[in-house]
Structures are given as structure tokens and as C-alpha cells.
Amino acid sequence: MARAGPLAGAGRAGLPGASTGGPRSGGADSLGVSEVAFPAACMGRILPTAAVHSFGGSPRSNPIEGLLLFGQPARMSFHPLSEHPGLFQLPRERLGKSFGPSYPPPPATLDALGALLVPRRLKRGQTLIANGQTEHLVGWLDQGLVRLYYQDDKGQEYTKLFFRPGMWFLTGFEQGQPSSVSLQASSDAVVWVTRMDAYRRLFESDLHMALAHTAILSRHIAFKHWREVAFLTLSGTERYQRFITQHSDWADQIPLSHIASHIGVTPTQLSRIRRKLGLIVHRAAPGAPQAQPSP
Structure with a gap:
């Protein structure tokens, strides 16, 4: 070149x-x-x-x-x-597939979107968006795991969602309004982000991007629906079993306190659930195979 x-x-x-x-x-x-x-x-x-x-x-x-x-x-x-083998390069094919089969953006729309996205490499525990931040971001997770959580006045955290590779996140639509959520890397991660106002101008001017944005919102609504169903119909034990099944690649790297707040139990209750299931209490090092039921 x-x-x-x-x-x-x-x-x-x-x-x-x-x-x-x-x-x-x-x-x-x-x-x-x-x-x-x-x-x-x-x-x-x-x-x-x-x-x-x-x-x-x-x-x-x-x-x-x-x-x-x-x-x-x-x-x-x-x-x-x-x-420079360490260079970031936008994986266009996976980016296009992230919207699902219903609304695949054409190449021109992907070009316009790709021109807005900026890569961020996050270390485990690093915050991307902090509660109270007034500038909102839209992002696509390329690698790693990122959690979205709320924090009350006493500092108690409530984890709403864990984003996996290929998922989109949005922190708000109105610039200048404080964010009510925080985004934190649960593992080393690479995200592609842009400002909400720039993203909004794109989907307001490009019908294909507007349809792709609808697909993003539909997935978030579906997640919210099934999360509510789980809280209404499943026990804490069943919610934990469902979580470690859905996040089998990551569950053993996530702090138990984050998992507990996500499934709606206290850390003490989660310890009892794990003991009841016969799970190994010792946490493996990051990257090690997930805990298995003991004999």
C-alpha cells in the first residue's frame, strides 16, 4: 500500500x-x-x-x-x-448482520454508519458511560462483554443487561439530559461508538438506517419483555440457571454481585442458590472454563 x-x-x-x-x-x-x-x-x-x-x-x-x-x-x-497488526478495522460484514435478516442495510448506508463509528478499547472494569453524563452514545460491541447498570443514591448497583458481541447499545436520545445508566466493561472489550446526535441525523435522513434502527429497538423491547416474564414466572434459582446458560462463555468471569443484581437476588441468596445447585464456589481465573456442577 x-x-x-x-x-x-x-x-x-x-x-x-x-x-x-x-x-x-x-x-x-x-x-x-x-x-x-x-x-x-x-x-x-x-x-x-x-x-x-x-x-x-x-x-x-x-x-x-x-x-x-x-x-x-x-x-x-x-x-x-x-x-501494524494491532490496527482496528471495522468488521463490516458482522456489522451488517447485527441488524438481523429483516433490515439488512445496503452498502451505502453501512458506509455512512461506518464513517461515524470510532473504536474504543476498554479494559475490564473501565467505564464507557457514567451515570449523570450529559452526552449520549450509540455503540456496537465488537469484542468482549459490557454491562449496563443503574445506581441509586446510596451507591447500590442494579445490573439491567449484559451486552455480548454483535449487540447495539443506546444511552439516551436527548443530548444535554443526564444519563440514568452506566456502561462498564465486564471483560476487555472493543466497542465502536458515535454520538447520539450524529447517529440520529443519519437515521432521520436515511430510510434504510431508520429501518435498521427499528430492528435495534425491537430487540431491546423483546429483551425487556422476556426479562419481565422471567421475573414473574421463574424462581431465583431458575433465573440463575437461565443466565449461566445464556452467558456460558462469560458467566465465570462476571462478579457474583453483578449477576445477583441482574437476576434480582441478593449476593447472599445467590450463594445459597449456587450451594443448592452444587456449583463449585471457587471462582476460576478469567478465561478459564466455567464452573461445573460438582459430583
């Missing part, structure tokens, strides 16, 4: 994990990234921070070397993307 050239007609891409600032910031400060203009060949790919060759240089005639990054002049050194 040819090295990056002048910025004329460039697309936009972001540098993960970078603070923002300076006149070239793309306004993605709340996403924890700084947007920089790159040639269209880089669209959908995120250059690592290692691509920053040096800071503190003086602006030069070369538009790339004179780029303002994080509010400082910087010289950028670009190499073929194949030399």
Missing part, C-alpha cells in the same frame, strides 16, 4: 486513547480520541499512537508534517497498514 499523501480530499480517522485539543480536533473529545484527517485509503482503519513520529516540531510546508495534533505541531510518519 502506498504511503499517505497530501490531505486533499482526505477522509477522517481517529487515534485511540488520545486526549484532544487544538484546532484540528474533530470534536470527539468525549469519545476519548482525537480525530485527524487522513487520505481516503485509511478510512475505516485507525492509526496507532506509534504512528506519531515526533512532537514539538515546527509547522512545515508538508501538510502532514505541519499537522496540529493534541494542540501541538507534530510530524507524522506513516507506514503500510500491514505493518
